[in-house]
Amino acid sequence: MAEEPSQLSDFDGRYEDPADDPLFDFDEDDPDRANIFARKELLKVGHVPESGRIVGRDGEIKAVAAELRPIVRGDPPNNVIIYGKTGTGKSLVARHVTERARRAAESNGVSVGTVYVDCAQHNTQTRVARTVTRSLNETDETDLDIPRAGIGSGEYYDYLWEILDTAYESVIIILDEVDRLDDDDILMQLSRARESGKADCHLGVIAVSNKIEYRDQLNERVKSSLREEEFVFQPYDANQLREIMKHRRDAFHDGVLSDDVIPLTAALAAQEHGDARKAIEILRHAGELAERENVDTVVEEHVRDAQEWAEIDRFEELLRGSTTQVKFILYSLALLTEENPNEDGFSTNRIYERYQATTEKADAKTLSEHRVYELLKEQAFLGVVESTRTGGGRGEGSYLEHRLVQDTGIVLKSVLRDSRLEDLA
Numbered sequence: 001m002a003e004e005p006s007q008l009s010d011f012d013g014r015y016e017d018p019a020d021d022p023l024f025d026f027d028e029d030d031p032d033r034a035n036i037f038a039r040k041e042l043l044k045v046g047h048v049p050e051s052g053r054i055v056g057r058d059g060e061i062k063a064v065a066a067e068l069r070p071i072v073r074g075d076p077p078n079n080v081i082i083y084g085k086t087g088t089g090k091s092l093v094a095r096h097v098t099e100r101a102r103r104a105a106e107s108n109g110v111s112v113g114t115v116y117v118d119c120a121q122h123n124t125q126t127r128v129a130r131t132v133t134r135s136l137n138e139t140d141e142t143d144l145d146i147p148r149a150g151i152g153s154g155e156y157y158d159y160l161w162e163i164l165d166t167a168y169e170s171v172i173i174i175l176d177e178v179d180r181l182d183d184d185d186i187l188m189q190l191s192r193a194r195e196s197g198k199a200d201c202h203l204g205v206i207a208v209s210n211k212i213e214y215r216d217q218l219n220e221r222v223k224s225s226l227r228e229e230e231f232v233f234q235p236y237d238a239n240q241l242r243e244i245m246k247h248r249r250d251a252f253h254d255g256v257l258s259d260d261v262i263p264l265t266a267a268l269a270a271q272e273h274g275d276a277r278k279a280i281e282i283l284r285h286a287g288e289l290a291e292r293e294n295v296d297t298v299v300e301e302h303v304r305d306a307q308e309w310a311e312i313d314r315f316e317e318l319l320r321g322s323t324t325q326v327k328f329i330l331y332s333l334a335l336l337t338e339e340n341p342n343e344d345g346f347s348t349n350r351i352y353e354r355y356q357a358t359t360e361k362a363d364a365k366t367l368s369e370h371r372v373y374e375l376l377k378e379q380a381f382l383g384v385v386e387s388t389r390t391g392g393g394r395g396e397g398s399y400l401e402h403r404l405v406q407d408t409g410i411v412l413k414s415v416l417r418d419s420r421l422e423d424l425a
């Protein structure tokens with residue numbers, strides 16, 4: 001007998017107002033609904049908060065501003081590279097200072113264009129050239145219609161030089177995650193535009209990277225044409241993280257955060273390496289968990305659950321693209337680690353025995369021991385597993401021992417999200 005469509009799936013035409021769709025039913029005045037967030041946008045990572053909310057970066061803000069200051073008088077700015085670990089406020093400072101420079105220059109009658117490019121997303125020369133060109137194109141002034149596709153970087157540059165000459169005296173381009181670019185020629189094009197007579201406008205580049213060794217990878221011609229100032233942002237300590245979060249407390253309604261929530265979140269994020277992004281994400285997710293449970297207060301337990309969620313997410317990101325076989329291996333290593341808390345590492349052979357039992361139980365194909373050894377070495381390269389050579393006493397050969405870098409609980413939870421493994425639990 002054919003199943004009747006449920007009320008939820010058969011909603012077409014049933015509700016005159018789509019807001020009545022029960023799937024998204026939401027009653028603003030429901031007295032029982034948890035009311036956690038007042039301004040959730042303050043906890044979004046891309047959000048650039050106003051100056052009053054930026055904590056502990058005064059020195060860095062002044063230093064970067066000094067490099068851009070010449071544009072206020074219509075002179076060329078210096079190029080800048082900002083290095084630092086993730087979540088140390090590099091993008092924030094770059095965007096904040098650029099916006100203030102633009103406003104100060106404009107109030108002095110100097111027209112300034114600014115562009116932010118996320119090079120992780122736009123990682124080729126054509127994509128960057130297209131983003132920069134299309135964002136700077138003020139159609140009222142330039143009367144140019146720039147195609148979204150079908151032309152190469154050379155043609156985008158031609159448009160760009162024309163736009164720069166028509167519409168601006170200075171332009172600042174932020175290239176975030178610049179190390180993700182597949183070609184550093186773009187840095188050369190931009191930094192030499194005026195020198196090579198392509199555009200009359202002053203161009204400043206702020207490149208942002210969390211790889212300190214990035215500069216060494218640049219080719220000599222790029223380095224000499226950039227002639228940039230470099231800044232290294234240090235990680236935050238727990239006190240600074242606490243202050244950063246306190247300045248966004250109003251993302252939540254009054255009285256929603258219990259007293260220990262911010263200090264605990266700061267302590268957890270500081271343990272890693274002082275990552276403000278992580279702190280803010282944990283805080284937001286703790287709020288969402290409370291909301292989901294329909295309770296009125298965010299408490300320590302929400303923070304701990306949110307932290308675990310963040311770690312599982314990050315670990316999954318690391319495993320993205322790995323095969324189910326790799327997950328069987330990691331699962332087996334995690335079980336061995338849990339059952340033998342006093343041992344520091346496990347030979348390939350022991351992991352293989354456990355792996356055989358796992359694949360048998362899951363009714364999956366079993367790879368050879370040599371293949372498992374190779375996959376373990378691959379995981380060591382990716383930083384998921386640590387492999388050290390050990391043994392080799394008299395008459396014995398040395399061999400590799402493997403251990404998980406990440407907490408076993410996180411590894412288990414994350415691999416068990418794979419539908420082929422979830423029955424094993």
Ligand SMILES: Nc1ncnc2c1ncn2[C@@H]1O[C@H](COP(=O)(O)OP(=O)(O)OP(=O)(O)O)[C@@H](O)[C@H]1O
Pocket residue numbers: 044045046047048049053054055056057084085086087088089090091092093209210244276277280
């Ligand atoms: N000093 C600060 N004051 C207030 N908020 C901050 C501060 N530093 C960072 N944040 C916030 O932390 C989050 C991450 O910061 P940001 O994106 O600037 O870090 P990043 O160093 O560029 O990291 P990544 O290298 O991962 O891009 C953002 O939400 C940002 O607003």
